[in-house]
Amino acid sequence: MHPAPSVILFTVLSGMGFGLLAFLGLGWPVPAPGWMAFLHWGLGYGLAVGGLAASTFHLGNPKNALKAFSQWQTSWLSREAWTSVATLVILAPVALSDWLGLGWPRGLGLVGAVLAVLTVGTTSMIYGQLKTVPRWHSPTTPLLFLGFMAAGGAILSGNALPALLACLVLAAALIAAFHFGDTAFARAAQTTGSATGLGRIGKVTVFEQPHTSPNYLMREMIHVVGRKHVRPLRLIALGAGAALPILLLLLPASPVLFALIAAIHLIGAAAARWLFFAQAEHVVGLYYGRR
Amino acid sequence: MTQLPSHTDKKLGLAIDLDTCVGCQACVTACKGWNDQSHGLSDQDPYGAEPSGAFLNRVHSYQVEPEAGAAQIINFPRSCLHCEDAPCVPVCPTGASYKRVEDGIVLVNEDACIGCGLCAWACPYGARELDQAAGVMKKCTLCVDRIYNENLPEEDREPACVRTCPTGARHFGDFADPDSAVSRLVAARGGYDLMPDLKTRPTNKYLPPRKKDRPQEASVLAPLLDIKATGLAGWLDKVLGKI
Numbered sequence: 001m002h003p004a005p006s007v008i009l010f011t012v013l014s015g016m017g018f019g020l021l022a023f024l025g026l027g028w029p030v031p032a033p034g035w036m037a038f039l040h041w042g043l044g045y046g047l048a049v050g051g052l053a054a055s056t057f058h059l060g061n062p063k064n065a066l067k068a069f070s071q072w073q074t075s076w077l078s079r080e081a082w083t084s085v086a087t088l089v090i091l092a093p094v095a096l097s098d099w100l101g102l103g104w105p106r107g108l109g110l111v112g113a114v115l116a117v118l119t120v121g122t123t124s125m126i127y128g129q130l131k132t133v134p135r136w137h138s139p140t141t142p143l144l145f146l147g148f149m150a151a152g153g154a155i156l157s158g159n160a161l162p163a164l165l166a167c168l169v170l171a172a173a174l175i176a177a178f179h180f181g182d183t184a185f186a187r188a189a190q191t192t193g194s195a196t197g198l199g200r201i202g203k204v205t206v207f208e209q210p211h212t213s214p215n216y217l218m219r220e221m222i223h224v225v226g227r228k229h230v231r232p233l234r235l236i237a238l239g240a241g242a243a244l245p246i247l248l249l250l251l252p253a254s255p256v257l258f259a260l261i262a263a264i265h266l267i268g269a270a271a272a273r274w275l276f277f278a279q280a281e282h283v284v285g286l287y288y289g290r291r
Numbered sequence: 292m293t294q295l296p297s298h299t300d301k302k303l304g305l306a307i308d309l310d311t312c313v314g315c316q317a318c319v320t321a322c323k324g325w326n327d328q329s330h331g332l333s334d335q336d337p338y339g340a341e342p343s344g345a346f347l348n349r350v351h352s353y354q355v356e357p358e359a360g361a362a363q364i365i366n367f368p369r370s371c372l373h374c375e376d377a378p379c380v381p382v383c384p385t386g387a388s389y390k391r392v393e394d395g396i397v398l399v400n401e402d403a404c405i406g407c408g409l410c411a412w413a414c415p416y417g418a419r420e421l422d423q424a425a426g427v428m429k430k431c432t433l434c435v436d437r438i439y440n441e442n443l444p445e446e447d448r449e450p451a452c453v454r455t456c457p458t459g460a461r462h463f464g465d466f467a468d469p470d471s472a473v474s475r476l477v478a479a480r481g482g483y484d485l486m487p488d489l490k491t492r493p494t495n496k497y498l499p500p501r502k503k504d505r506p507q508e509a510s511v512l513a514p515l516l517d518i519k520a521t522g523l524a525g526w527l528d529k530v531l532g533k534i
Contacts, residue, residue, distance in 0.1 A: 001412075059407055059426075060405070060406020060423075060425075060426030061406040064387075064405045067385035067386065067387075067403050067405065068384035068385050069384075070385060071383060071385060071386050073293075073294060074293045074381035074382070074383075075384045075409075077407065077409055126409065129382070130413055131378070132378070132415045133412070190415075190486055195415075195486055196367055197483050197497055197499070198353060201355045201363070201365075202355045202357035202363075203356045205354050205355075206351070207352040207353055208351075208352040209351070210319075210349040210351045211346075212342070213342055213343055215344070215345075216345065216423070217417045217420060220408065220411065221417075282412070283415045283489075284414070287369060288351075
């Protein structure tokens with residue numbers, strides 16, 4: 001699948017943002033009123049909203065974006081629209097209370113934290129639901145997205161122990177996604193023979209392509225270029241995303257250290273998300289004799 | 292709207308005969324022509340080095356090698372199959388993508404489409420292409436603007452690809468009616484679904500190529516090939532054979 005920069009940016013940044021919002025909603029920590037609270041909540045909202053804005057860049061026709069709220073009964077993308085906006089709205093009074101030190105009850109924060117988790121869950125299911133992309137159609141997909149959310153949120157909120165645990169879970173999720181993902185296409189057992197139904201006669205190979213230059217399908221779903229350098233990118237994803245943060249989290253905590261860990265983690269998250277898209281193979285490639 | 296109907300009154304679709312298709316691409320051209328003029332189907336750099344554009348029908352060409360016997364070339368038209376459990380419909384966030392209850396045709400309401408591309412991702416058959424100029428998703432409409440169009444002569448009230456096919460490899464009809472021509476054709480020829488494991492239940496069916504004649508073991512020309520030399524050539528043949 002085509003690793004569109006806007007989608008990679010959106011899913012990584014908004015995942016971290018909603019992770020931070022979830023921790024702040026839980027009151028873990030409750031930042032000191034004034035600048036501290038403003039910076040914490042501002043960062044969470046900035047990442048989450050910035051990610052949502054980035055996601056509209058890959059739409060062909062963004063002027064109808066409001067209609068995306070209508071089909072929540074069947075569409076994970078529509079559900080994501082609802083949960084994301086609901087999270088941002090419900091947490092707003094909590095943020096205001098923290099910022100101005102109003103001391104309002106934190107019940108809404110709990111609801112907001114749950115909604116933030118649901119938001120990232122719905123994002124992951126947009127990909128996880130697709131039977132046409134065997135690598136994505138797996139429990140490792142929500143595990144990866146929620147793992148990055150938890151790790152990113154814990155690091156940004158300065159919670160050393162949760163960050164450590166989340167990074168451990170994330171490392172396991174990454175290894176599982178790489179391991180099971182590599183055999184997913186073969187396990188789905190679709191071939192050019194089953195795609196055309198001509199496998200009943202014999203071995204099917206492409207004789208001539210239907211068009212001379214790539215079309216939308218090939219650019220979007222048969223994106224082979226991004227699959228180079230898989231091994232180094234996997235090392236970066238695992239190393240910068242989870243392993244290095246784990247080592248650094250064992251050092252005495254300080255705001256500077258957490259900022260460093262966050263920057264390193266972000267690089268790993270971006271590498272992992274690049275691979276998530278670039279390595280995903282769509283069954284439509286079978287018609288073109290490619291994957 | 293993106294909930295699939297549990298039942299459609301008709302199941303309009305195509306039966307595509309892989310035995311008679313000669314891969315002439317006339318259906319591709321007719322489809323492009325009709326749909327470009329009716330509601331637009333853009334091209335990018337059409338006369339340049341990298342021509343590209345949205346098409347609703349593509350004709351592939353495959354080589355199939357049986358266990359025994361010669362390889363075959365099979366031309367393979369690919370377009371929307373108007374699935375009963377169309378995976379492209381429920382994923383749509385805006386309700387732009389829908390399946391009609393009256394005839395089972397899967398359509399896109401371009402006025403509601405945001406061009407997110409999720410429906411194209413959900414389709415295993417590559418039936419949907421995003422129009423790069425319009426920014427919205429395009430797909431086969433089964434020529435919904437022809438088949439019910441009373442301004443057209445009756446013989447033209449079928450999809451453009453079917454109407455134009457010079458070998459009669461494309462058949463249009465109602466698969467819900469077991470006595471329709473397409474239903475009988477599918478029953479007689481063993482019409483099949485593409486990627487049935489994905490449980491999309493396509494309406495369109497593909498008719499497999501008929502069994503090819505097996506080349507006979509001995510050539511029919513055998514008696515004529517057994518040439519006996521006579522006269523001088525015969526004597527030479529005998530002498531040279533002994534050396």
